[in-house]
Amino acid sequence: MKAIVTVGLKPGVLDVQGKAVASALNELGYPSVEGARVGKVIEIQMDGDLDPDTAKAQVTEMCEKLLANTVIESYRVDIAG
Amino acid sequence: MKAIVTVGLKPGVLDVQGKAVASALNELGYPSVEGARVGKVIEIQMDGDLDPDTAKAQVTEMCEKLLANTVIESYRVDIAG
Numbered sequence: 001m002k003a004i005v006t007v008g009l010k011p012g013v014l015d016v017q018g019k020a021v022a023s024a025l026n027e028l029g030y031p032s033v034e035g036a037r038v039g040k041v042i043e044i045q046m047d048g049d050l051d052p053d054t055a056k057a058q059v060t061e062m063c064e065k066l067l068a069n070t071v072i073e074s075y076r077v078d079i080a081g
Numbered sequence: 082m083k084a085i086v087t088v089g090l091k092p093g094v095l096d097v098q099g100k101a102v103a104s105a106l107n108e109l110g111y112p113s114v115e116g117a118r119v120g121k122v123i124e125i126q127m128d129g130d131l132d133p134d135t136a137k138a139q140v141t142e143m144c145e146k147l148l149a150n151t152v153i154e155s156y157r158v159d160i161a162g
Binding site for chain 2: 006008018021022024025028030031032033034035036037038039040041042043044045046047050055058062065066067
């Protein structure tokens with residue numbers, strides 16, 4: 001079973017990496033780019049015997065403890081087959 | 082219009098960050114974690130007048146030029162409304 005965790009800065013938190021990406025793209029000749037935000041995606045391979053609900057609860061706990069800095073970041077957990 | 086770019090290391094490329102995450106999770110008391118891989122997600126805000134096909138083509142070009150290191154990384158482009 002696979003869990004996909006997407007972690008990104010909360011809206012309102014300055015994303016310097018995203019700003020750098022957006023201005024680099026503008027300078028490369030893409031004026032249609034209005035902004036960019038950069039986040040992380042963590043693909044976790046889990047024991048196949050776990051049921052999806054338990055897996056989701058465990059991964060949410062992992063996000064709170066380790067994977068996301070909940071002061072400035074938000075996260076989303078998706079369980080894939 | 083929003084484009085979501087997901088960039089990850091190609092299969093077979095050693096992902097030290099992923100290995101560190103997986104062993105940290107095991108040590109935190111999650112033995113069900115068998116492995117992890119870490120990638121980036123870049124959300125690009127684009128000019129709303131662009132049609133989705135043109136946007137996708139442009140973003141694919143941006144990946145080749147700037148957003149991904151195609152020697153070791155693969156990417157996926159999704160266009161959201």
